[in-house]
Amino acid sequence: MQSEYQHLIDLSDYPVSWWNDLVELGAKIKENPQEYAHECDGKIMATLFYEPSTRTQMSFQTAMLRLGGRIIGFDNPANSSVSKGETIKDTTKIVSNYADILVIRHPVAGAAKAASLSADCPVINAGDGGHLHPTQTLTDLLTLKIEKNTLSGLTIGMCGDLINGRTVHSLCKALSMFRGNRFIFISTPELMMPAYIKDIIKANGSTYEEVNTLEEAIGKLDVLYMTRIQQERFASREEYLAQKNTYVLDRKKMLLAKKDMIVLHPLPRVDEITVEVDDDRRAMYFTQAKYGVFARMALIMTILNSKKGSETLKGKVYAGVRCDNPRCITNHEEYLPKSFRAGGDETLLECEYCDERKLI
């Protein structure tokens, strides 16, 4: 199915040259934001946030306002007709007739993909459950480009909730496309990076190793990407408490790191980085959040200036087959066509909405 509009659901839907162009544009905007003040005059952006956000929502809104556009939307679905049972399909269909571009965050994986199927304007994924967060990745790439002057040849440590962390999933998929990057995953066995992300890294020619402690990895890193243990994604409070406070970056651990290592974090932080680290010149997470505005300005301009649509569903419907992931949008909104990508012999299927695999 070909959409008339260019959506951003997953960065992997685009070639690396497209991301590079966005990063270049973001860097140019950072140097002279005023030059872009009228790029979106007369345009309206809708932000549909079904899940809490500070940075993503406000940086998107700031980006559109700084481009001369205007904004509408909700940040609490309880105050919209979602509370009356309206589907994503209907909400998207309606709001996309009020706006020129739609930004959606949702607690369920594949929700942005689902929205793109019915939208009459471009849709941007601002985070779908524990699945993907492509605009955070654009922010991270811009930060690396500016602060490390390269996206290649880096040793990147990712620490914390790697199973639920959509930011690290998107970032691994992206950075593994650049030559010479090496990943060190630092997590407990319960919170390890999902197998499908590790397979993508291998397929892209990058390497990874997995360790249990920050101390054994930190000295090797060019970039340390810390993440929050995401309480809201755990089945019970007990399971969350068993993981909480496992990894805490403090001044003592920073002494083991290279002088030019940088610390990133998508934020919000809870207690995984002590406030004393904020004063270390290698702590780059607040700067990273600031760069998010420039990355999103570049993205909005690029998407709105694009004429070309993209494929919405590329997979196939298999009679009677549905996704096994209870957190997949196809198990929340029944009308959605189930769609799967097939492995070589069609016994391994991958849900096109949430990437969950199943054998048939």
Ligand code: CP
């Ligand atoms: N990084 C990020 O997505 O932050 P918010 O949840 O505050 O948007």
